[in-house]
Amino acid sequence: MKRMITKFISVSLAAAMMLVPAACGRTTEEDVWLEKAGLDKEETAEELYEKALQENVLVVYTVSTRATQTKEAFEAVYPGLCVEIKDLRSPDLVDALEENYRSGHSDCDVVICNDNSGEFKERIADTGIAVPYLPSDIAAKMKDPESNTMGSFTYEAEMLFYNSEKYAECPIENIWELTDEKYKDRIYMPNPLHSFSTYAFCGGLLGEEDKLAEAYRDLYGCAPETGDASVSAFFWKSVSENIIFTNSSDEVLEALGSGSADFGFMVSSKLRFINLGYDIAPVYRLKPFSGCRTSYSAMIVRNSENINSAKLFIRFLYGESDGSGEGYKPFSTGGTWSARTDIPDGNDVPLDDIDLFVPDQDVLIKNREYLENFWTGVLESKA
Amino acid sequence: MNRKICKLLTIVLVISLMYVPGCGMKPQPDILHVAIPFSEKIQDIDTNYYINYLEEKTGLDIVVSFVKIESCDEYLEVLLDSRSEIDIVLFGGSFVPSDGVLEEYVARGDIYLPDGEFKYVSEGWDTPAGAGTVLWISKEWLVKLGMPIPETTEEFEAVLEAFKTGDPNGNGIHDEIPLAGSLDEYDLDPVEFLLGSFAVNDPYHSRMTVDGKCMATCNAYREGIEYCNELFDKGLIYDGLSECSYAQLCEMVNRPVPVVGAFTSSSIGKVIYGGNPEVMARYVHVPPLKGPDGTAAAMLPENKTKIGAVILSRSEKKEEAQLLLDTMMTEEASLIARFGEPGVDWDYSDGKDISIYMIPSTIITRNYIRDVVQNKNLNGVGPMAVPEKYIFGVTWNGVNSDSEYVDARAQMAYLDFFVQAGDGLPERNEELSEYLDGYMIMFVTGEKDITDDGVWKKYVSDAERIIK
Structure with a gap:
């Protein structure tokens, strides 16, 4: 019975994608592509491999360097197939996909992106520039197949870390403590305008203002005096006085590792660097939040000319039918949580035991202009 | 009849004169012959954006001759012995004259120096004032072997041993080179x-x-060489170090099946081929390692003024040559030479972005054209004077394998390890350097016994004699 439901979901998903073109004013040629792509077809990895051997180099746009490990494993398992990885930052990746689409180039076949800021959803998924591909045998193993409309294959978090060489345990219990002057220039965070997951966390607090205000009362015993500003704007303005903005989580990791930072907001998957000797520790408990949950999507880019290779690569990335495939392993590390029921989480502490919120993408989309202006102002004030 | 013939001839003459170039038409631009080292990175010099820009700015016709001789010194020798009509030679990349070569040609009167100095320098292509070299180590192999990034020389040795014996590339063959290198350049x-x-x-x-x-x-230095000699004896440093060329090192590091565990270079992009994100993703920088007494010093960079171009004395178009090179040295031209076409490949930043050195940005890169096949500039060849605010203010293009970004992060990690300033250092003594460099490799490879006090004393006394 479960199999039937899953198959139904898979077919529904493919059918839904067939409807996208009409909504987006696609050309007949593209509808032909979608039909030819056969995203609802039942195909085994062996069948896809045979067909993929007749295709060209598969191009993958990704925001995660771990995709290079998946590529290497893929090429080893499927001799004769070649994958070219282009690793980009989320906003640049979305721009590139849009530009490719506008100019009619089919430069990319598969996209792996953080899907949390609402921008990927709005500009790429909702417009049908990329379409999900979730084969029914894998859909049956997904934790949340009904709501997985963007091909999410792993969960992560944008969350707070501290320097574990300097502090034996986290020195704060409440997020408002980060506004203390003693942490001036000791907190590192990626520029939210250039990092989807940071943007999701920063902007997502707009939808969590009550809890943020409550945490302030817990700490100071009174309501925050925010003037005309919202609680979240007041929080970010205050804490940004102490923040050094970076380009990416890598720089946050290095600042924490070198002792330049006491705290840093970054993607949880950087936890894997503990094995490399970085003195970092995650903050799992913090009032009201230590961060927000994020996820990664893998989708096929519309007009891909290497559709069989793309399907095969996504199957491989998902860990194949039984979840034992090599392709998923690079994404199953500390700071990651599996989107499949048959693959254990990469992280020891389950998601439910961490103080995270799930950003409301509608709030982020609706308030994009306000949020961009707000963060532009914050960054300008730091210049 | 004669009148008729005369009239006809006059008409023919007038018509034919209309087709003589230069008569009653725009004057032909002066032709400048410019020698440029051949680069596969430049798509088509005739349509190159930078060359077209320079022609438009100067009104000159730039005729490019690509140089396929790899050695700059050799080329200059051949060129100056020939009757070639080259007016200007541009330098860049690995096509640069050895120390003292240009000065010799100036002394011989072969090279013309406007204002008596080498004013056409190259400032801004390479990041200035960074660390002289950086250690890059395979993150993949460390993860596979469950080892942390080493912080001390002792830990480093343990890592290299694991690289050697643990088959981290998983091919079942002991083909790993724990620490590779080349003597071609210090870094x-x-x-x-x-x-x-x-x-x-x-x-x-x-x-x-x-x-x-x-x-x-000094004794501390001797201890360091002893340590390196030990690594060499154990097969942890590449046994072909003495003979390995820069090109061979690059080939080893870029192999599809990884064989190199660690290497050093002032820039990761110098060793890892462009457009190779998988190889780039293998390596991470390692800050200077702490020695037995806690010493950890970053090597200062060479910081030598790089000459971008020279004018040949025999050129009959020295004024035009100067006009071209002066134009190349302007801020506008330098930014094209460094970043490509304005408004397309880059824009001035409004300061809201963060630069790769984590300061407010001044330049936003739209298309990253450094070290990739392109047709926007000469990929670092030729003179330029990029103001510092643009070098350090450049934003990251979002590509994780952007070598400039990877380098900037490494350089920043080395900042706290400079134990002496670059100013006030004595001039390089070529004889001394040659002597010390020669002994160093002999000590490391065991050709001379570093543990033998007699050998060491002789080495020291000879060095002191050269210094005096």
């Missing part, structure tokens, strides 16, 4: 990096300190 020689864990090591200034002390003759 590619891992021994130079490792010596910084024992004593201040500045090969660019003959290993001298500001107060005139030669570090290469």
Whole structure:
């Protein structure tokens, strides 16, 4: 019975994608592509491999360097197939996909992106520039197949870390403590305008203002005096006085590792660097939040000319039918949580035991202009 | 009849004169012959954006001759012995004259120096004032072997041993080269990096300190060489170090099946081929390692003024040549030479972005054209004077394998490890450098016994004699 439901979901998903073109004013040629792509077809990895051997180099746009490990494993398992990885930052990746689409180039076949800021959803998924591909045998193993409309294959978090060489345990219990002057220039965070997951966390607090205000009362015993500003704007303005903005989580990791930072907001998957000797520790408990949950999507880019290779690569990335495939392993590390029921989480502490919120993408989309202006102002004030 | 013939001839003459170039038409631009090292990175010089820009700005017709001789010194020798009509030679990349070569040609009267100085320098292509070299290690292999990034020379040795014996590339063959390098340039020689864990090591200034002390003759330095010799004896440093060329090192590091565990270089992009994100993703920088007494010193960079171009004395178009090179040295042209086409490949930043050095940005890169096949500039060849605010203010293009971004992060991690300033250092002594460099590799490879006090004493006394 479960199999039937899953198959139904898979077919529904493919059918839904067939409807996208009409909504987006696609050309007949593209509808032909979608039909030819056969995203609802039942195909085994062996069948896809045979067909993929007749295709060209598969191009993958990704925001995660771990995709290079998946590529290497893929090429080893499927001799004769070649994958070219282009690793980009989320906003640049979305721009590139849009530009490719506008100019009619089919430069990319598969996209792996953080899907949390609402921008990927709005500009790429909702417009049908990329379409999900979730084969029914894998859909049956997904934790949340009904709501997985963007091909999410792993969960992560944008969350707070501290320097574990300097502090034996986290020195704060409440997020408002980060506004203390003693942490001036000791907190590192990626520029939210250039990092989807940071943007999701920063902007997502707009939808969590009550809890943020409550945490302030817990700490100071009174309501925050925010003037005309919202609680979240007041929080970010205050804490940004102490923040050094970076380009990416890598720089946050290095600042924490070198002792330049006491705290840093970054993607949880950087936890894997503990094995490399970085003195970092995650903050799992913090009032009201230590961060927000994020996820990664893998989708096929519309007009891909290497559709069989793309399907095969996504199957491989998902860990194949039984979840034992090599392709998923690079994404199953500390700071990651599996989107499949048959693959254990990469992280020891389950998601439910961490103080995270799930950003409301509608709030982020609706308030994009306000949020961009707000963060532009914050960054300008730091210049 | 004669009148008729005369009239007809006059008409024919007038018509034919209308087709003579230069008569009653725009004057032909002066032709300048410019020699440029051949580069596969430049798509088509005739339509190159930068060349077209320079022609438009100067009104000159730039005729490019690509040089396929790899050695710049050899080319200059051939050129100056020939009757070639080249007016200007541009330098860049690995096509640069050796120390003193240009000065010799100036003395011989072969090279013309406007205002009596080498004013056409190249400033801005390479990041200035960074670390002289950086250690890059395979993150993949560390993860596979469950080892942390080493912080000390002792930990480093353990890592190299694991690289050698643990088959981290998983092919079942003991083909791993734990620590690779080349003696072609100081930054590619891992021994130079490792010596910084024992004593201040500045090969660019003959290993001298500001107060005139030669570090290469002190005991701490000897300990460092002993350490390197031990690594070499154990097969942890590449046994072909003495013969390995820069090109061979690059080939080893870029192999599809990884064989190199660690290497040193001032820039990761210098060794890893462009457009190779998988190889780039293998390596991470390692800050200077702490030696037995806690010493960890970053090597100072060479910081030598790089000459971007020279005008030949025999050129009959020196004024035009100067006009071209002066134009190349303007801010506008330099930004094209560095970043490509304005408004397309880059824009001025409104300061809201963060630069790769984590300061407010001044330049936003739209298309990253450095070291990739492109047709926007000469990929670092030729003179330029990019203001510092643009070099350090450049934003990251979002590509994780952007070598400039990877380098910037490494350079920043080395900032706290400079134990002596670059100013006030004595001039490089070529004889001394040659002597010390020669002995160093002999000590490391065991050709000379570093543990033999007699050998060491003789080495020291000979070095002191050269210094005096």
